[in-house]
Amino acid sequence: MKKWAVVMLVLSMFVFASSTALAHGNDHRDDWNKNQLQSCNEVVASLNATLAKVKNDWTRAVLKRMIANFKAECSQGSSNNGSKNDSNIVNADKSALGITYLGNDNAGSVTLPVILPRTGKNGSSISWVSSNPSIISNDGLTIHRATNVDIAVDLTAVIKYNSASVSKTFRVIVRANLPQMTDVERVQRDSAALTIKFGGSDTINSVTQPLAELPSRGVNGSTIKWTSMLPTVISNDGKTVVRPNYGSGNAVVVLTADIKSGTYGETKIFVLTVKEGLPDAQRVAADKAALQITFGGSDNIDRVTRPVTLPAVGPNGSTIKWTTSAANILSADGKTIHRPAAGGADAIVLLQAIISSGSSTDVKIFLLKVKPEFSSSDMVAADKTDLAIGYKDGDSSSYVTGALTLPTSGYYGSKIVWYSSNPSLITDNGTLLYRPSSGQSDVTVTLTAFISNGSSGDIKTFTVNVKHL
Known part of the structure; x- marks a missing residue:
């Protein structure tokens, strides 16, 4: 889409929102203000002019929806005084109207009859029409579920009070009758599919950092509870991994997954090897090599516009302390940033990481470019x-x-x-x-x-x- 079309569309959206607010923001007045009506008609004309220039089918469809909505707002605002009270009643009942679902049903999954109100909260009468009465009857009390096919049905409520009338449509999905999976089948399938997600380049035979994920639910809906046989090394949730000290050897940890659905359950076992820690000098060197700053959004080291995340501990256990060359721009913990004013020059900030383990220490330096404030x-x-x-x-x-x-x-x-x-x-x-x-x-x-x-x-x-x- 050309840029002018985008701008006109966005501006049209703003005019639509502001004019709608104007039309409804003075409810204490009974008469529709002529200036508001004129403004309303001008906006409709502007939207139609934009529509005539836009070629993209999807954008044209969106514009048509906006024009239709805006015309409805204009029509509602210009209704005469004699019917305004009745109109207010039916519109209030329309806003409050909802369908009551039984059991665990909702609009996206109907398996049982639905309750369709016949009277509005403010006294209006409500009649209902089903777009497919062979699936849901007009009164909502009879449901016929198809085999293997979900069916969408529109239930339209016509809300009346004296001479005023409005409608409101609800779309519901009547779920198909599908073959049901037994608890045994569900658990067996989820057990076969269950895996552990490891962090970084770790594998089941070489764990050096917290696990990326221990699923709590199977792909078919079974519940999964994890237990570590050695929680001092790997916690039950896998989020904490403590490697053995250097020279003490690797640790073997058994994780059990209890998979259950209904009254049936199975257990699946995973055997993980947690690698021993490194000597101090190697630990510092490895943590220095792995050390990175985490930038927010699409930022990077040459384009900093947000606070940054600075690790306090390396993946191998070294401690990391940070200093900054410009605390007035970016704090030493990375959590506070003050960007140069719009139109100004970039600010260069030096962040220094001091990495330590035992008697070993090293330094890693990062040069960050903090960008000025943005234009719109x-x-x-x-x-x-x-x-x-x-x-x-x-x-x-x-x-x-x-x-x-x-x-x-x-x-x-x-x-x-x-x-x-x-x-x-x-x-x-x-x-x-x-x-x-x-x-x-x-x-x-x-x-x-x-x-x-x-x-x-x-x-x-x-x-x-x-x-x-």
């Missing part, structure tokens, strides 16, 4: 570079099984608004409504982030793959 366009660019989607444990962009975390602001202050190419599957806020049934194909969804700061804006897209059950 620089902030957008930096927040775009850093922007990433958060996934639940075990998920990735190519393997989505749960809700996504979509940031709404960047580290440098940019605002971020998201749009989904398939909001009936993944909503604009990252909620996963359902997954395709077993035997169905995975579904690809494009998520577009609009990033803005001041008058600057940009777009970043992500493609994710929703896995079938």
